[in-house]
Amino acid sequence: MWFQETLSIRTRGRGTYALSEQVAATVRRSGVRTGLCHLFVQHTSASLMLCENADPTVRRDLEVFMARTVPDGDPAFQHTSEGPDDMPAHVRTVLTHSSLSIPVQEGRCALGTWQGIYLWEHRQAPHRRHVSVTVNGE
Amino acid sequence: MWFQETLSIRTRGRGTYALSEQVAATVRRSGVRTGLCHLFVQHTSASLMLCENADPTVRRDLEVFMARTVPDGDPAFQHTSEGPDDMPAHVRTVLTHSSLSIPVQEGRCALGTWQGIYLWEHRQAPHRRHVSVTVNGE
């Protein structure tokens, strides 16, 4: 059994956007009880992340880490046509994840208690992002 | 054909724990000859890694790299409720992998000669970790 749909997320610029509820709804619609749920972000300047879902300072600290490790306006970068956050957004995407698979058990994503699914927008400006969701199972 | 089970790994604190044999046994139990084996760690402070399996200094050096790139006790982090290794464990998890898929060919994981599967515990204290394994194929 295969079920595919595309989530559309309007971001307000750099930051993390919770996807767990939308993904859970897709899995319910699929009717799959046992299988896998696959997410794929169709962009090279936004990514997917599984992250602690209780304390928002975790995601704030992740931004702090990335701002230090891959700072905007890095003079070593040549690909700057879309601004100082252009190339850092590509690096952050490569360091995190474009695709992610989660087991489906008893009709639900088998996430751990503290795991949340997030889209991570790496550009400073708002964007519309597409995440393709594929649910496969029986 | 779908086969799911959960591995339980008792860690002794930060470090890497070989999973290749347990995963191989799960694939054998599944009866799948051609397909995929998917691993998923249900935590946000431990991760999965494919790594050189012959020389243990590779994994020692990976710890050295992480200790320098994401040091414990980083004063920039606010999420410190569980101690100086709390937030670094989340960052290390995001920089590595929560899910991993390996092709199954002729009833076995088609790993390269030097590839081993490891659970990477990022917390200093021992933990019990759960890895969900899904084998799908024919």
Add this chain to the structure above:
Amino acid sequence: MWFQETLSIRTRGRGTYALSEQVAATVRRSGVRTGLCHLFVQHTSASLMLCENADPTVRRDLEVFMARTVPDGDPAFQHTSEGPDDMPAHVRTVLTHSSLSIPVQEGRCALGTWQGIYLWEHRQAPHRRHVSVTVNGE
């Protein structure tokens, strides 16, 4: 429906090698219309990457980032038996991706407009690399 084959890529040393066309051909050969295409690199010193496919300076800048973050000849590393790029190649592999899944829609990989699939060779010397491709769907 399952379809597996192995791509063989002869690299000329460190750098990125476009795989999108070879993967597209494999998906066509599979006959799958709706499903997933899974890639797996059977090495621990080369990895997979989805990256902006229009401007080659993006991939040049990614090399610059990695050369600074994981420099060759790092004196902290003990695993140097194959030279100064040996351990850095393992670290770069762990920081990027050994496996990658892409949705298949209407018989094609549903990549975003700017997404290209690349093999990233992390060793300085030329190598022959194997990427296992599994297409599953209906």
